[in-house]
Amino acid sequence: MKIAVASGKGGTGKTTVAVCLALSSGQPVTFVDCDVEEPNSHIFLRPEIEGSRKFHLPVPGIDESRCNYCGKCRDICRFNAVTVFGKTIMTFPDMCHSCGGCFLVCEQDAVREERRNIGVIEWGKAGEIDFFQGKLRIGEAMSSPLIKEVKKQTLFEEKKGLTILDAPPGTSCPVIKTVRDTDFVILVTEPTPFGLHDLKLAASTISTLGIPTGVIINKSGVGDLGVKNWCKDQGLPLLMEIPFSREAASAYAKGVPIVEVEHGLKEKFNELIEEISR
């Protein structure tokens, strides 16, 4: 069973929910932090990192002794990562999506492969949990390829037991990369008009993938009924409401998973996992 936890924006309690799920299951658990721009599940899970590897993308480097400035590489690149004007060729490696187009199209064999580091993949153990995370290099924008690589590191396809993926916030490509090939998506939101707005965007992104989806409302009791009503209208199951509590907030601030302090919450999450798996 592979469950991705996502939300339309940051700070809704996405990581809290993902961590709670991981700590509440009786099955062997793999935890994958795909929020590579700001992975913070480790604060709560406190894994022992056992291994790591850097991840590179192949980007073009130009051998100017061979280049005849024909501009074919510029014309094929959809990302404007290489340009040619007059007798000048320039590459912008941070724009390159490594599609390989310029390598193929160059007839002068002037495009050579260079490697650009975009981040690191780390793995280890958090108690019984197999833990994986990706960390994007600061200022780097190419999170999708790194997410794909982190999933690959977990041997995602063959994975047995329960796999929990903490998705990046938002509704763009990195979210899709995380959620793809999972069995269920949990969208975490707050019961406010802003929460509802972001939930709608996230739900419409996920719906394009056709993966069963449910909603968890975090800090219920602080806002309004908008989210609840909308879920009902859409036929989107409301899986759980986590009430706002002082204990939870202060546990969070100290990096303590809230299932450790909120009585009965572990059981609720365990039941939820059972229900989703059914």
Added chain:
Amino acid sequence: MKIAISSTGTTMESNVDPRFGRASYFVIVDPENSQIVDVIDNRASQEAAHGAGINAATMVAQSGAEVVLTGRVGPKAFAILQAAGIKVVSEVSGTIQEALEAFRSGSAEFSHGPDCHAHTSSPSPRTGWQAESGQGKNRGCGCQGKGKGRGR
């Protein structure tokens, strides 16, 4: 000599487009006689997700212009213009006619670096707008291109 001016339209009465990369047009003007000698249609840039500045700067470089008058230029576009030996005057406003006259009066100052605020970063769900991705001092935004030309 030719001057490229980022423009919202195609006449001398059009306004200077403050955006370089996503300007609607570039009018190429001969400052000797204030005639428009060429117009580059850059409207497609408004749909481009990435690298609009790179594309615009490439077209301007190919036009043979020696000077650019515009509002703001991002770091990548600036790097290209610099490599092409094109001088940049930023913070220009008003009509094309007015911009040209101001330039001819000699009051314009050439930029020595990109106007980093023009850096078109993508909206981030976390912060609304992503912060600049600087990688050190005096390097613009750290995203200049690699490679040099050999003159033209």
